Amino acid sequence: MESLIIPSGQNTPSIDFNAQTGKLEITGISIPEDVTGFYQTVFNWLMQYIQNPAPNTELHIHLNYFNSASAKAILDIMNYLEALLDRNANVMVFWHYLDIDEDMFSTGKEFQSLVKIPFQFVQHVSE
Amino acid sequence: MQLRKFINFTYHRKARQMKNNRGHILLVATTLLFLLHAVFAQTSNEITELETMCARYEQEGNRIELAKTQSKIGFLYRDKGNYRLAIDWFKKAIATNEKLGNTNAIKVLSTNIGYLQSELNNYDEAIESFRQSLRINEQLNKKTDIVQDLINIALAQQGKQNYAESNNTLNRALGIAQELNNLNALKTIYGMLAENYEKLGKQDKAREYFDMAASLRSHIQKEEIKRYEDQTKKAEAEVYASQAEKKKLSEELTRVYTEKELTLRLLEQEKELRDLREKEFQAKERLQKAHQQTTNIILASLIFIIILITLFLFVIFKQLRRIKHANALLSESHRQIAEQKQEIEKQHAIVSQQKKKLTDSILYAQRIQNAVLPPQYVFEKIFPQHFILFKPRDIVSGDFYWISSKDNIAVIAVADCTGHGVPGAFMSMLGIAFLNEIVSKMTINRHIVTFHASEILNELRNYVIQSLHQTGRPSEAKDGMDIALCIIDFENNTMQFAGAHNPAYLIRKGELQIIEADRMPIGIYKTENKLFTNREVKLEFDDQIYLFSDGYYDQIGGPKQAKMMSINFRNFLLEISHLPMSEQQKLLEEYYENWKGNNDQIDDVLVIGLKYTQHILPSETSEFQWENKTILIAEDVDINYFLLVEALKKTKAIIVRAINGKEAVELSKKQHFDLILMDIRMPEMDGIEATREIRKFNPTIPIVAQTAFGDENDIQRIVAAGCNAHISKPINLKTFLSIIKKYINA
Numbered sequence: 003m004e005s006l007i008i009p010s011g012q013n014t015p016s017i018d019f020n021a022q023t024g025k026l027e028i029t030g031i032s033i034p035e036d037v038t039g040f041y042q043t044v045f046n047w048l049m050q051y052i053q054n055p056a057p058n059t060e061l062h063i064h065l066n067y068f069n070s071a072s073a074k075a076i077l078d079i080m081n082y083l084e085a086l087l088d089r090n091a092n093v094m095v096f097w098h099y100l101d102i103d104e105d106m107f108s109t110g111k112e113f114q115s116l117v118k119i120p121f122q123f124v125q126h127v128s129e
Numbered sequence: 130m131q132l133r134k135f136i137n138f139t140y141h142r143k144a145r146q147m148k149n150n151r152g153h154i155l156l157v158a159t160t161l162l163f164l165l166h167a168v169f170a171q172t173s174n175e176i177t178e179l180e181t182m183c184a185r186y187e188q189e190g191n192r193i194e195l196a197k198t199q200s201k202i203g204f205l206y207r208d209k210g211n212y213r214l215a216i217d218w219f220k221k222a223i224a225t226n227e228k229l230g231n232t233n234a235i236k237v238l239s240t241n242i243g244y245l246q247s248e249l250n251n252y253d254e255a256i257e258s259f260r261q262s263l264r265i266n267e268q269l270n271k272k273t274d275i276v277q278d279l280i281n282i283a284l285a286q287q288g289k290q291n292y293a294e295s296n297n298t299l300n301r302a303l304g305i306a307q308e309l310n311n312l313n314a315l316k317t318i319y320g321m322l323a324e325n326y327e328k329l330g331k332q333d334k335a336r337e338y339f340d341m342a343a344s345l346r347s348h349i350q351k352e353e354i355k356r357y358e359d360q361t362k363k364a365e366a367e368v369y370a371s372q373a374e375k376k377k378l379s380e381e382l383t384r385v386y387t388e389k390e391l392t393l394r395l396l397e398q399e400k401e402l403r404d405l406r407e408k409e410f411q412a413k414e415r416l417q418k419a420h421q422q423t424t425n426i427i428l429a430s431l432i433f434i435i436i437l438i439t440l441f442l443f444v445i446f447k448q449l450r451r452i453k454h455a456n457a458l459l460s461e462s463h464r465q466i467a468e469q470k471q472e473i474e475k476q477h478a479i480v481s482q483q484k485k486k487l488t489d490s491i492l493y494a495q496r497i498q499n500a501v502l503p504p505q506y507v508f509e510k511i512f513p514q515h516f517i518l519f520k521p522r523d524i525v526s527g528d529f530y531w532i533s534s535k536d537n538i539a540v541i542a543v544a545d546c547t548g549h550g551v552p553g554a555f556m557s558m559l560g561i562a563f564l565n566e567i568v569s570k571m572t573i574n575r576h577i578v579t580f581h582a583s584e585i586l587n588e589l590r591n592y593v594i595q596s597l598h599q600t601g602r603p604s605e606a607k608d609g610m611d612i613a614l615c616i617i618d619f620e621n622n623t624m625q626f627a628g629a630h631n632p633a634y635l636i637r638k639g640e641l642q643i644i645e646a647d648r649m650p651i652g653i654y655k656t657e658n659k660l661f662t663n664r665e666v667k668l669e670f671d672d673q674i675y676l677f678s679d680g681y682y683d684q685i686g687g688p689k690q691a692k693m694m695s696i697n698f699r700n701f702l703l704e705i706s707h708l709p710m711s712e713q714q715k716l717l718e719e720y721y722e723n724w725k726g727n728n729d730q731i732d733d734v735l736v737i738g739l740k741y742t743q744h745i746l747p748s749e750t751s752e753f754q755w756e757n758k759t760i761l762i763a764e765d766v767d768i769n770y771f772l773l774v775e776a777l778k779k780t781k782a783i784i785v786r787a788i789n790g791k792e793a794v795e796l797s798k799k800q801h802f803d804l805i806l807m808d809i810r811m812p813e814m815d816g817i818e819a820t821r822e823i824r825k826f827n828p829t830i831p832i833v834a835q836t837a838f839g840d841e842n843d844i845q846r847i848v849a850a851g852c853n854a855h856i857s858k859p860i861n862l863k864t865f866l867s868i869i870k871k872y873i874n875a
Binding site for chain 2: 031033066067069070071102103104105108111112115116
């Protein structure tokens, strides 16, 4: 299956979902006016992907800021990937955040409490 | 038959490609036939194998695999053209998926059954199948799929020659497709409506819809023509590149010629120099050989050039034909475009008029929102030193603040609703109304209800979930709000705090303390059953309390185009905390604007700062001061007695209890009371009889009956027995105290 690549826009993150390696990356900020419109493509791709996933799936969330509607979309993405756990496939969420951004860290902790997928927190040192 | 449009058999697509390559048609057709034959033979084997697997899965109870295999068989039969068997297997797959609760699969399967039934002209069954898919999509609110289902139903109804019904279905689809701006669906719907009206003999309507479909088609065509033009340009660029190549080649040839000439001259000179016959002969031989080579090269070059020119001519000819075709299409659509342009201009005028109307109405909504937010003087009265920094992103805001005070208690909330602008504002109006209702209920019945900040949030969450009819289904909107709420008790110098996502900051003597919030929203959520945490903090005078939404520190900007983050917000607050509140607001606003720079405002911004100072409120209980009065309470139930004691605590009245009517009579014979609170239902002697007894020796003492009933008979009996008044349980504190006041001072 083909990979999903969407370059970042002014209000939208870049999406780089590689079906072969199983590395799914969301990077940047996410404040689209029409959140469902933007993420529907991602959901459609995921629906296919979970039918035939890579042996190891890694979801890398590398966002600086997202609005509350995007938060729901990100949770939905995790819920899609949760289905892989039932099939004994490996899934892991990598939550990237800047060392000084405790808001993003605690948001990550909250996401962790809402899904069954194991989380790994990746701290980045701010310049 | 139009139905085919929706059936994506792969060989249909292949057939379409073949039309484009007529030259290869024979070759491809032969290959395809061969392939199809191979595929069909393989299918039969595969089906037998899959059927065996089905039986196994059924035995093992592996429903997931069973469902998958059943539908696989169904699809294989469908591809083979055996529609009846395909339908049977799809139905089996549906039954299995129903047990699994897999609605998505059921949807796909019933749609496929619908297509096949239509192919078999079983339109009623087809409609029923499409409806099944529709019901599911309606539940999931998948609008694009709903439109597709409705179109499918309408097609089947068309097949049944039930054109009026088909139109009803199409009109439903039309509304949703317009909402989605799905041009392709709209084109199909208009076309079908036109066909139906034509069949119904309504030519005017038919023409109207034909025109609409045609205009949409030409719009879509316009896009295609643009794509064509782009392709043509690309091809022209390729031609140009080949011409450059050709030029380079002929230059190369010229160079070869010159070289040859040079060699010839050298040979001649050599011949003259050595006048020897043998050598001359040798030279002649060499010359002849060179001559031969030259001829060969010229010949090869000529052939090459001819091939090149033929190729150019062929490419140019093909391009010319393509351009000619595109031009014809263009000029035809030019005329239509001109017509459409006029229409668009008309529409544009309507749209700008509508936009103005919309903006006007939002501006009016802003006035209502501003009226609902607490006015400045309400804050001023309770917190003489405070500030409110409120910057909505759009005209109306999804952030709101709220305050209420009673006796020596103030409740303040700062909330942030999902979204911003109009949807956020709707939610904020709900929030304000709910808070008013919840807190006023609690303050009235403070003697019976625990008055905790967390309790207010628990209640608020119930209100939001119930009024938005949230059930926790995954597809529904998880609207709600984040909130920071505190109750400040000026008598006991304490602050209670509860937060949904939003914390509060407390700055005391240059140190900032974070009062944490729970990590869950007001609204439906995974941890909906978890109660909010109540936190209590002792307050000192000059403490500064800050409540805010996340819009301030989530702003993107600054030197690195990054988020401000709460840590910078806190550091700045600390930096300016020694300044007066009004100054702090000014600096916070400046800091925010500088950070934002030329970026867009990301969200609504709301920060409230409060300074805790000595607070003198007109104490409402002061009018209920009965320091030297004694009240007898005749009440057999302990809990009711304690509630009454609690309610009377602040009045400082002395309270004596009688546990039944008989004891009340005896006590009032021995001792002076200023008032008796008489329960009606009591053991030994009830309140009515006790009142009659007391009245025999004391006609003046005020007796207030308390009853849980309140029906006319009871009240009449109470009055007849000699009670001055009655109050009904559960008591309302203010009414209760007012009634007692009326009689106790008389």
